[in-house]
Structures are given as structure tokens and as C-alpha cells.
Amino acid sequence: MRRCLFILLLLFGVQPASALVVDQDTLWTGERFFTEDVRVLSEVTLTVAPGSVIHFSGSRLEVSGRLLARDVEFSGENWGGLLLKGNDATTLLSDCVINGASTGLLVQGGAPRLERLTFSGNKVGLELRGKAAGKVSNCRFIDNSKVGLFLKDDSTTSVVGCWFENNHRYGAYLYHAQPKEFYDNVFVKNATGLIIAYHGTDPVVSNNRFEANEIAIQVDRAARPVIRDNLLRGNQTGLYVYRRSDPLVTGNRIEENRVGLLVAYSSYPQIEGNDFLANELALKLEFQSSLWETERGAEARIGETSARSAFAGQGMRSVTEDDRRAKGMAGAVKVVGNWWGDVGTAELVKIGPTGNPSFIHDGKDQATFVDVGETFPLDKVIFAPWSESAVTEVKP
Amino acid sequence: MNSKMIKYLYITLTLLSLGLLCACSPNGEGGLSGQMLFQDQPLASAQVEIYLKADKDRSVQPFAVVVTDVAGRYQVSLPQGSYFVIGKKRETTDDGRTRMLMAESPANPHQVAKGVSSIPSFNLHEMGREGLPMADAATGLSGQITYQGEPVSRAFVYIYTETDSGLVGPSYGEAVQSDKSGYFSIDLPAGRYSLVARKRVDGSRSGALSPGDLNAPYSGNPVKVRRGERLSLAEFSLAGVDAEIYAQRQADGVFAKTDTRLFGLVLDAEDQPVSDVYVFAYLDSRMVGKPVHMSVPTGEDGKFALYLSDGGTYYIGARSAFGGPLEPGEWVGTFDDQPDHRVAVTRGTETDLGSIIVKEFW
Structure with missing residues (x-):
């Protein structure tokens, strides 16, 4: 395959380049083919002219200086993608397509401007790490096999107006990162639209739209974000709160999902002032028991860590049990001040605050569950007082 | 403090004491x-x-x-x-x-x-307020970094107070970067210092040097700075990192080929080869810290070769990154013929480990 591509490029008059260090300001135009890494030195500017097509085969572009590229296609086979090392805001990539790489664009620190880019067919589309800052705006993350956008390592990059579609595992993954802004993004048809995971990952995620994902938002492993004013519609699961995660969830419109909100494994979120509309099941508790958490929670996490961590117990960044501890566990999950739609509210009025709503699955529907041969009571949901009217505005 | 807390405190202190005694x-x-x-x-x-x-x-x-x-x-x-x-x-x-x-x-x-x-x-x-040695504003040194007679901007000058490290690694007391004209100046407490300057092509402050980088110790090392003195150094010239020496050092390093070799395949749970995974050998069964040997990353076929300097008992693991805590998206696994991931190796032999199964960690 590689040989065929090489011959084709020769036939079309494209000169293959060998190993290259760019040590002075340089302009690339037209079609370029690189079989070895290209390194742009610090204080050097590489400008790629609009309409250029840059191919890499088994190699990558590494920029320590500055990269200016507009309307350029970066692609290749078995290639590593673009690496920006500490580039400041004078680096600007706009209207480019980056596809087929192991990591399409890796930003290692700095604050480059990334605007209207398309990341498609990569393993990871865009990864920002090393306390990266700056802004990713109006980009498209489509059909990446692992993660569309991976924000990690104390990065604060804003993510605004981006489109995440059909990413096979996660549309966006926030891991130990606090994006300064995260709004006006759309997540469609991803396995999981957005995951916010691990203790210390507490961003504000607001005014985004999630539709037709398997899971729209997953909050996992002791993360405590604020999920506010989002639309979660037509997903298999709207919001999945998992493994000791306690997000604040408010002002969201959660509608037409198979399960609106799924709470599992010792999570005690604050769910206030949301609209739950026309979900097959508005709220479900699963393996959720304050008694289980008291008796088995810490032990289970130790077991999980040693079983899954690197080699012999040196696992992810450490989270103490104190960090994970819920502020209040009394066998109940509070979900008060929410609007359950006209039909749901009518049912609540009829059954009263101690009744068993048909749209909530909790300890009133399933008294217990079994874990390693022992029975634990499933928590109950406190849903009163509820809102008498919708709390969110219908958005287009 | 209730009795339960006192009990926990007692147990913790006891365990800590035992640990220190043991240590x-x-x-x-x-x-x-x-x-x-x-x-x-x-x-x-x-x-x-x-x-x-x-x-x-x-x-x-x-x-x-x-x-x-x-x-x-x-x-x-x-x-x-x-x-x-x-x-x-x-x-x-x-x-x-x-x-x-x-x-x-x-x-x-x-x-x-x-x-x-x-x-x-x-x-x-x-240590000063910023974690640096307490400096005296009236005391310090300055100089100019050059390469082939031309000033070198944004080179790092590292100030070492001890020389046992060979003026490499992170044990320097301070570092300062040269300006556009190659000049640098730094406040220091009075004392004896050894200086080395480096400029990496990627602009980074630390990390292994590569061909194209510039590097040299100061020819007048060690320098003595007296209290109240602003010492002006003679020209501080750098030299390029030699590609042949670099290649030789790489060959002599962790990837060096020997006559004692472990080999095999890195596979996922569906028995598909996994690329870009390193295989590590540890001497300690806990498999923490720096491994004694590591392979180059696996290719598309998942094959690995791990060269060892000697026979003995090694503990084998595989990861798609080295150093730092495990992060989501990494492949990780261990050699599992023995529960403790151990393999006994005879010097001068080649040992087929079969397959190491790795999982993606999320």
C-alpha cells in the first residue's frame, strides 16, 4: 500500500521529502509527502498555504515554533499526527482537516488557536495535555475510533461550539482537566457523548446539546462537575452518574431518553431544577445503596484498583477514601424541585410525596440487590417537593 | 476526638512506626x-x-x-x-x-x-519563597551564550552547586534562559558554582539531548561568586550534539541488543496484535519505579523483543506509555504465566514468553 502511494505520488509529480528539520521560516504549498518526521524548531514559523495537502507515512509533524495553516488537509497512513509543543496563541490552525492518525493533533502545553478544524478517522482526534490553555472553537470530531477530544493533565482549554458525531468510544473525555468554558457543543450518535471522570475533574458543562447517543453524559469515579442548562434528548441514557460521583445537575432538559438519569454505585448527585419530559424511565437507581457503600465501597475500590492498575497496584492518580466520601448518605437520593411533565406531575399529585411514581425505579420497586452473596437494600428517591411547572426554556 | 478516631490514630501510628523501623x-x-x-x-x-x-x-x-x-x-x-x-x-x-x-x-x-x-x-x-536558593540581589553572574561565534537566544544555563551528577539531570540549583542576544544574568548567593548551558531544538528546558541540540559546560568551571560581586563570565560557547555519538549512546542504552532475550507477542483480549506497547522488565516483584530493561514499542504485528543484560528473575509488564501514572486510553498488561508475573531467565538464552494480553484502561 505504502509503495503504491509512493509511486502514485511520483506519477503526479510530487517529490517525496526525507527527514527534515525546519530551522527557518518556511512556506509549504501544494501537495507534500513525508516518510520521516518533520520538526519545526522553536522561533521558526511553518506556514502551510490554503489548499495544500500534506501526507505523512509512518511519521509526524512536530512543531516547537509556530504553525500557521488554513484550509489544509493533513492525512496519511500509519502516521502519528501533528504535535504542537508549547505553541502560543500565534499558532493558528483553521478550517483544516486532520484524519487517519493515531492522535490527529496532540497539544503539549501552550495555547494555540484551533478553529473550525475537522478531526475524522483518527484513533484520538485532538488531545490537549500539559496544562494546555487557549480555545478550541467550532471544530468537528467525527468517526474517531477512541476519543474525539481528550482534555487531560490540568489543561484549561475552552471548548466552544464544537460538533461530536459517531465517535466510537467517547466524543469528549475530560480527565483531570478544567476547561475554562464548555458550552454550545453538540454531541450526536456517539457511544458516550461526554465523559467527565476521576476525582478533581470538576468543570462547568453548560448549554450543550446531546442527542441520539448511547450515553449522553457519564460522570464517573468521584468527579464532581456542574451539569447545567443542557439538552439531553433521545439518548439511550441521558445522564449516567457512576462510581461515587456527585455532580450538581440543574437547569437541564432531559427528554425522550430511554432512561433519563441513571445513578449507580454510591453516587449522590444534587439533581435540582431540571425538566424530565417523556423519558421511558425518568430516573433509575442501580446497585445504589448507602449500606453497600458503608460496608463494601472502599474494599471494592481497592480490589478494582489493584486488579486494573498498571502492573502491581500503582494505579491512577491517588484518590483517598476521604476524597470520595459522600457528604450525606441516608439510604436516599434527593431529586427535588424538578418538573416531571404534565402527566408525571399529575401522577405525583395523585400518589403524594411518599408514593411510588411509575417513572422512577428505586427501592420501592426493587427492595434489594445481591452483591457477592449478600443482600443490600436499594436506596430510595426523595422527589418531593417537585416543581409545578417547567423550569427550562425550550430551545431550538 | 472520639474513641474510634483515637483507635485509628493508634493503629496508624503503630503501623507507621513499624514501617520506619523496618525501613x-x-x-x-x-x-x-x-x-x-x-x-x-x-x-x-x-x-x-x-x-x-x-x-x-x-x-x-x-x-x-x-x-x-x-x-x-x-x-x-x-x-x-x-x-x-x-x-x-x-x-x-x-x-x-x-x-x-x-x-x-x-x-x-x-x-x-x-x-x-x-x-x-x-x-x-x-529555599526562598519560590523554592529557589535565597539569592542576594547585589550578587550574581552574567554572560553570553554563543555557538560558532553567534549569540544563542533562549538557551538554558543551569547552575549546579555540586558536580557529582556530572552536570546532568535535575539536580541543578537554578536555571536561567538567555535573551535574544544570548545574554543571561542571574542573582545568586555567594558561593562556588558549576555551569552548563543547553539549547534543545524543541525549546524545552529538560529532557535527553538529541542531534541538533547544543550543549557545553562553562570552560571556567567552577566559578566563585563573592558577596556583593556581579561576576561577568568570559564567552560561553556551545557545541552541537554529535549524531554518531548520540547513535552509539542509544545503542548502548536500554534498547541495546544482548545475547539474552525475551520475545513474544502483545495481544488484546480478542487475540489481535497491539502496536505501540512497551514491554518492561523489573527486578522487584512490585514492578514500580524504573524498569531495568524495556523494549522498543511493538509494531503492527504486536511482536516485541526485550534484551536483558544478565540472567535472573524478572517481572514482566507491558504498557503503551512509560513513566507517570496510568492514564485513560493506555494499554496495560502483565506476563501471566506466574501469578506474580515472574520469568526466570538464563544468561545467553532466548526465551519465548508467548503472548502478553493487554487491556485498554479507561
């Missing part, structure tokens, strides 16, 4: 010993922290901690491996000021094999 045991199989100094005098009650990694911003707890005795001496038992030693002491001066003394062993990292290895004694330094 200090002179009968341990291997370990490190040495002496901490401050202004060339023994420093009692200093905390000696033993780390598995070199990063300045360590995000993990020390592997072991001991305290120096009245003569500033310490000894700690450790399993075989490589360790980084740091000395620290917070104390109150006679005038009521709180100060922090700190330094890394200039000879870091230290290898522990059988028996107790002695670390050269080293001085702790008083």
Missing part, C-alpha cells in the same frame, strides 16, 4: 546510607525522602522516609532498584524565622543492589 533496619538486604549537611555541618532531624521517579513536581508520596540522627546520618533498607533521594528540613531560626532547607542528592539516581550503598554526603540549601 531503618540495618539487617535489610539492600539499602542506602549517607549524611545530610547544612553549611558543611551535620544536620540532625532532617527528613530523607526516597522517590522512585525524578520529576520535580512529584505527585506521589515518597517510597520511603527516614530521619537523620544527631550526626546527620541515615540508613534505609530498600529493594533492588533505582531511587532518588531528597533531603528536607523545616526549622525555626534563632531570630524566630521559619526556613526550609532542601536539596536533591547530586548523584541521583542511586542504584540499590545487595548490601547498603553509601551516598556521598551533600548540603541542604535554604
